[in-house]
Amino acid sequence: MEFWGLDTAQWNQVGISILIVLAALLLGRWLVRRLLFPLLRRLTGSTRSMLDDVILDNVEGPAHWLLLVAVFEYALGRLNFITRLGSLPLNDVFFVIYLSIAFFLTWRLVSSLFNWYIETQSTLTDTKLDQQLLPFISRVALIVIALIAIIILLGHFNVEVSGLVATLGIGSLAVALAAQEALSDTISGFLIMLDRPFRIGDRIEIQELGTWGDVVDIGLRSSRVRTLDNRMVIVPNSVIGKSLVVNHSYPDSTYRLQTDIGVAYGSDLEKTRATLIKAVEKLEGVDPDHPIEALLVNLGDSALIFRVRWWLDSYVDTRRMFDRVHTSIVNALNAAEIEIPFPQVDVHARLTADQQAVLDQLNKPQ
DSSP states (O other): OOETTTHHHHHHHHHHOOOOOOOHHHHHHHIIIIIHHHHHHHTTTTOSSSSSHHEEEEEEHHHHHHHHHHHHHHHHHHHHHHHHHTTTTTTHHHHHHHHHHHHHHHHHHHHHHHHHHHIGGGGGGSSHHHHHHHHHHHHHHHHHHHHHHHHHHHHHHHHHHOOHHHHHHHHHHHHHTTTTHHHHHHHHHHHHHHHHOOOOTOOEEETTTEEEEEEEESSSSEEEEETSSSSSEEEEEHHHHSEEEESSSOOOOOEEEEEEEEEEEEEEEHHHHHHHHHHHHSSSTTTSSOOOOOEEEEEEEESSSEEEEESSOOOOOHHHHHHHHHHHHHHHHHHHHHOOOOOOOOOOOOHHHHHHHHHHEEEEHO
């Protein structure tokens, strides 16, 4: 007995396949959400990071659909007589379905991972660069994922994709050439974020530019430095990447200063050294945990040159500290009657006998 071209045995197979699909629909959600993923969450519950939880949240839905599609494919695969009758391209249909699930899963994972990092990890840093750069990288990654999915789909159906790839390559090259400076600044900003040669609040010196001040902001394309005279200098990140940057705040804010002072030849060296050290050690801002040094570093044309070195608690008070130190040293040397000489030159004239006779004749009293 046949009905719609199928005999009783074949209808029995159809009924079994329908039961398999119904069982998957009824038990699939329970199996995935009530059994499999709770077990995985218990295994990952001991970790401190929420990254594994983010991944599980995004995998759970696609995993359920993947299970249903796999069961449905198995149920149809049992009914060879139906597929032969209808000449259905089931392989192509299921390939598209699996590719769609994989694309949806990858898209959700990439978006969620970038959002998780921006909301949690990037807030722990003292720069806004990663918060500005990561959304841009996320969009680029999603575009690349979509292009890869399209190329795989077209390749499965034997559509020539080499022309599309070549077109995309030429287009990317044209965009890169047109935005060369912007890309250079962006890449340099990304490298600054990774290498972190300075952070917001650090006092830096860009020697090639002669810029010296405090870092106010590190942006995607440029960084802002406020000079000591309250001027904002906006420096492209590519310029910073090519320049020698001196960080006066790293590894800590302690800072050593030095100044040179000349005293007259014939001065008592040990007395001078003790006077210089005593003049500096009690000043406000001098770090008492570091020794103060007064070194005789040079024998000048007109003076003995001492180099006085001391440490500050913070680099911020540098210029005022020079004023206090110089004032104290001058007062201390004057009180100790140690001369600070002016530059002087001794001139010795050598005369011949005839020149000396003429000079003596001129000096005779009239």
